[in-house]
Amino acid sequence: MSRGVPEATLARLPVYLRALTTLDAGGGATVSSEELATVAGVNSAKLRKDLSYLGSYGVRGVGYDVEYLRYQISRVIGLTEDRPVVIVGVGNLGHALGGYSGFANRGFRVIALLDADPRRAGDLVGDHVVRPVEDLPDVVATGGPCIGVITTPAEAAQDVADRLVAAGVRSILNFAPAVLAVPDGVDVRNVDLSLELQILAYHERRRPAPLAEGAPAGLAPVGPA
Amino acid sequence: MSRGVPEATLARLPVYLRALTTLDAGGGATVSSEELATVAGVNSAKLRKDLSYLGSYGVRGVGYDVEYLRYQISRVIGLTEDRPVVIVGVGNLGHALGGYSGFANRGFRVIALLDADPRRAGDLVGDHVVRPVEDLPDVVATGGPCIGVITTPAEAAQDVADRLVAAGVRSILNFAPAVLAVPDGVDVRNVDLSLELQILAYHERRRPAPLAEGAPAGLAPVGPA
DNA sequence: GCGACTTTGTGCTCCCGTTCACGAGTACCT
DNA sequence: AGGTACTCGTGAACGGGAGCACAAAGTCGC
Numbered sequence: 476m477s478r479g480v481p482e483a484t485l486a487r488l489p490v491y492l493r494a495l496t497t498l499d500a501g502g503g504a505t506v507s508s509e510e511l512a513t514v515a516g517v518n519s520a521k522l523r524k525d526l527s528y529l530g531s532y533g534v535r536g537v538g539y540d541v542e543y544l545r546y547q548i549s550r551v552i553g554l555t556e557d558r559p560v561v562i563v564g565v566g567n568l569g570h571a572l573g574g575y576s577g578f579a580n581r582g583f584r585v586i587a588l589l590d591a592d593p594r595r596a597g598d599l600v601g602d603h604v605v606r607p608v609e610d611l612p613d614v615v616a617t618g619g620p621c622i623g624v625i626t627t628p629a630e631a632a633q634d635v636a637d638r639l640v641a642a643g644v645r646s647i648l649n650f651a652p653a654v655l656a657v658p659d660g661v662d663v664r665n666v667d668l669s670l671e672l673q674i675l676a677y678h679e680r681r682r683p684a685p686l687a688e689g690a691p692a693g694l695a696p697v698g699p700a
Numbered sequence: 701m702s703r704g705v706p707e708a709t710l711a712r713l714p715v716y717l718r719a720l721t722t723l724d725a726g727g728g729a730t731v732s733s734e735e736l737a738t739v740a741g742v743n744s745a746k747l748r749k750d751l752s753y754l755g756s757y758g759v760r761g762v763g764y765d766v767e768y769l770r771y772q773i774s775r776v777i778g779l780t781e782d783r784p785v786v787i788v789g790v791g792n793l794g795h796a797l798g799g800y801s802g803f804a805n806r807g808f809r810v811i812a813l814l815d816a817d818p819r820r821a822g823d824l825v826g827d828h829v830v831r832p833v834e835d836l837p838d839v840v841a842t843g844g845p846c847i848g849v850i851t852t853p854a855e856a857a858q859d860v861a862d863r864l865v866a867a868g869v870r871s872i873l874n875f876a877p878a879v880l881a882v883p884d885g886v887d888v889r890n891v892d893l894s895l896e897l898q899i900l901a902y903h904e905r906r907r908p909a910p911l912a913e914g915a916p917a918g919l920a921p922v923g924p925a
Numbered sequence: 926g927c928g929a930c931t932t933t934g935t936g937c938t939c940c941c942g943t944t945c946a947c948g949a950g951t952a953c954c955t
Numbered sequence: 956a957g958g959t960a961c962t963c964g965t966g967a968a969c970g971g972g973a974g975c976a977c978a979a980a981g982t983c984g985c
Contacts, residue, residue: 732931732932732933733932733933734932745935748932748933748934748935749934749935751933751934752933752934752935756933756934758932758933758934759932759933760931760932760933760934761930761931761932761933762931762932762933763931763932763933764933
């Protein structure tokens, strides 16, 4: 059922979608869970269970119809219609996201870039003119229910979050290294770039005897079994 | 014990570290788990359990010494020494990360930016001159055990990953929307920007309740249709 | 010194997610 | 038609993490 997809599954659906898109170009009209799982980098049983939450879109003995499955996943995630995005904070990262083609390709449309610094207002980033952060209510009112992206320094993040919420935004993607306080009903996801590095650093540090081979690394065939 | 911190805990340690840093400026020499948990946005019991994996650094009836705890977490994560980072792919995102101050502040030092496009080689990004991707072995050999960051388009990601592994890199942070195949012993973390948006879009779509100014703090039954 | 108070550290339970293993349904060959 | 090979869907076992509640341990006031 499309009612109530587990959070862990939901996080993998976009990956399956990507995998299907690459396979679609490949020609084959159907895929087995085994193939698709390999491309998506997961266990085939997990893949099947994940897909079963959406409904029975596979055919036993055959596999899944690539095109159909792709549509179904898109539908569940809600990508069948374009979704507007506003980016607040036109620093390095905001600048990059404003020009990131990966958003448009996946049904997201950046409708505005805003910045608190009045000197930045008026700058041109890609197709967009940077607007002052005070314009938020107008932007959201015009653009419909949209997703707010915060790419400001940590100090400004909470203020921006408050403004977004006040403007009616209920989904926030936060790149600032700060914990945001928002009212119930508002969904916040945090992406902390240095956090990821720190996790990697931890694991790297716990590998005591790694370099045994004379050569740093040969062209080890990457066969994940 | 610092041997074997659970993965979920590990992901929160950097958040605690941030919280401690902000508190440190605030003056108080000690914090209770309750305070720190509030700032970090987690449950106090969870915080205590997390910290207990590192050792008994708190004092009952008093709390945790801010400075000491900060050092201990840094030590466990492995941030007491600078860690070199190489960024491959100088597009929008690579450009942004190359100039991101959040890395330097947390013990990561970008030692090189590389790109496969020879026309980009020689460009100046921040303090760094962009080098051709063929220089990877040299860079890694000189810089020591470092973390590789992939900010290329998806098509180039696997090739870059192979090059990184061949050069001896065993920790990779991948921003390209692609699943990387790497040999055992190499750690890959994926950050997919549009994946996060897709998850938000799903939740947004499942909220039938239109936004009314009167806060829906109560358990509003989420009636379908 | 002693009791009251504060706060940590942790045993225990519950729940979510992963994985295995197998029944059920489909296609194809003889 | 019957048998065989293949693949999905899922019940059940398993493991890890979250949260509760409390005992242990320390501080403070007198």
